[in-house]
Amino acid sequence: MHHRAPFTVTTLGTGAALPARGRYPTAQLLQVSGGTYLIDCGEGTQERLRAIGFNFQRISDIFISHLHGDHFLGLMGLISSMHLMGRQQPLTIHGPKELQEIIGVQLRASATYLRYPLHMKAVPHASGVVLMEDEHVVVTTLALLHRIPCTGFVFRERPGPLRLRPDRVHSIPKFRRNAVKSGEDLNLGEAELIPNAELTLPPLPPRAYAYCSDTAYAPSLIPYLRGVDLLYHEATFTVAMAARAKETMHSTAEQAALIARDAAVGRLLLGHFSSRYKSADVLLTEARPVFPNTELSYEGGVFHIG
Numbered sequence: 001m002h003h004r005a006p007f008t009v010t011t012l013g014t015g016a017a018l019p020a021r022g023r024y025p026t027a028q029l030l031q032v033s034g035g036t037y038l039i040d041c042g043e044g045t046q047e048r049l050r051a052i053g054f055n056f057q058r059i060s061d062i063f064i065s066h067l068h069g070d071h072f073l074g075l076m077g078l079i080s081s082m083h084l085m086g087r088q089q090p091l092t093i094h095g096p097k098e099l100q101e102i103i104g105v106q107l108r109a110s111a112t113y114l115r116y117p118l119h120m121k122a123v124p125h126a127s128g129v130v131l132m133e134d135e136h137v138v139v140t141t142l143a144l145l146h147r148i149p150c151t152g153f154v155f156r157e158r159p160g161p162l163r164l165r166p167d168r169v170h171s172i173p174k175f176r177r178n179a180v181k182s183g184e185d186l187n188l189g190e191a192e193l194i195p196n197a198e199l200t201l202p203p204l205p206p207r208a209y210a211y212c213s214d215t216a217y218a219p220s221l222i223p224y225l226r227g228v229d230l231l232y233h234e235a236t237f238t239v240a241m242a243a244r245a246k247e248t249m250h251s252t253a254e255q256a257a258l259i260a261r262d263a264a265v266g267r268l269l270l271g272h273f274s275s276r277y278k279s280a281d282v283l284l285t286e287a288r289p290v291f292p293n294t295e296l297s298y299e300g301g302v303f304h305i306g
């Protein structure tokens, strides 16, 4: 009876700037109880969505972290295919403010008049700003440290209803259960009023997913990552390449693990692997001593949140 709706992230691409064979640039599909969101949209994302058999018209919002090509070059193709396939429902794109101009010039130059409303929302480069709220999630920002403004996102589930106590549920008439879940007392006639607190348990804690796109080691993020069940953090390099990581404003796998450990998140998911690593196992090996509950993302991987 305390069944929870699935809350999952599907990693469509796990490569860095120049993806190695078999890897694709960054894109993730996030699904929570009927809400469907795309996070970053590297080249070929629409093909990756087709490959997993997902109808991309269901996506309501797209979140773009920054304007390096491996994180957004698939966007125009996806916008265009949605149009050609007859989309009518609105699409909202949250991203750096320049994105409106980048998309706008391409639509104008091709005299494309979209059949659906396209809303462009500028994302501030700051932490803790509420970007979007719908009936499923609240999305807030993370100010990452990269060569150009780069913003990460925290997706926090809306708190669910009160839960009926298993030992009392049978004393509540079925047609009154929703009212009790919403906090009402149970009135069983003039003589008997049962206070809500005797019938219910608090809602399950809301689950949360955090997406740390391209970033140098950024302990400033830690306060915003507390309580996160699953943290995706880029891990472009091994420790041997720490100088290169610093110079390009990326992280080593060990630095990703330090962030996960210090924020006490539930689980860490690594991605954005440099093409110099044919297998990402070397990155996992460096992260796990610092934060054991670490996994590698992979193309088409589905990861449960909470």
Ligand SMILES: [Zn+2]
Residues within 6 Å of the ligand: 066, 068, 146, 214
């Ligand atoms: Zn980048």
